[in-house]
Amino acid sequence: MFTGIVEELGTVLELEHRGADARLVVHGPAVLAGTRAGDSIAVDGVCLTVVEVGADAFSVDVMPETLDRTALGRLAPGARVNLERAVRADGRLDGHLVQGHVDGVGTLLSRTPGERWDDLLVGYPAPLGRYLAEKGSIAVSGVSLTVTGVQEGAFGVSLIPTTLARTTLGLLAPGGPVNLEVDVIAKYVERLVAAGAVPGVGSR
Structure with missing residues (x-):
């Protein structure tokens, strides 16, 4: 669950299409604080699961359903993206309830x-x-x-x-x-x- 309050402007480093799915690599050092593989980060409003964490970038897998229903497949290296970590249960809800499931x-x-x-x-x-x-x-x-x-x-x-x-x-x-x-x-x-x-x- 997210709040729609963007924490950081990230930068796309790579979007590797692998047939029907893709691997997305994003530079976003601020949202990596406390982030581990398996955690959720919203990338331009899309809830994605972190699969790899580097020093200042993270990788996520983007499934065919997500590519079909969102604009993530149109991203290119250098594109800026809105980043938000999943909200903690004891955190403040400054925006509104956002699932990261694009309609x-x-x-x-x-x-x-x-x-x-x-x-x-x-x-x-x-x-x-x-x-x-x-x-x-x-x-x-x-x-x-x-x-x-x-x-x-x-x-x-x-x-x-x-x-x-x-x-x-x-x-x-x-x-x-x-x-x-x-x-x-x-x-x-x-x-x-x-x-x-x-x-x-x-x-x-």
Whole structure:
């Protein structure tokens, strides 16, 4: 489990495609503190298992399902990525509950600079629209953000100076892909309502 609060901007050192899967090597010395093989690190919002730990880099295996459902397969050496270690049970939840299970790949449609912020308009796959709500939470490439508005096929977010400086979203140009994870609570509510299994609803 993660919070969507990026700890470090990492750099892709290698993406080795091995047929249907791949091995990804990332430079990220800050997130390696206390990290061992078998631990989880979110790379651009994707929960991955560390398989090797070096002095200042780590390796992860990326399975075909992950390559199919995320933008990780488009990375190249030198690309910057958002990194976050799994949250400790006794840690502070400063963002929102993020699983690292990407629901779809979106596209940055536009960015409008403000005085000290940027307003972004992000296109999303149609099936995700029912989970988006103004003032709701969404993880964009692993960054916990608040939705400022929703329209057909796109939603808005505003980036404060810290987010612009410390995440890949400050560097992203229109047309760039982003990994999207909607609020898991919304998915569970939908499932319960569809099954008619919300305790106390319709009963006395």
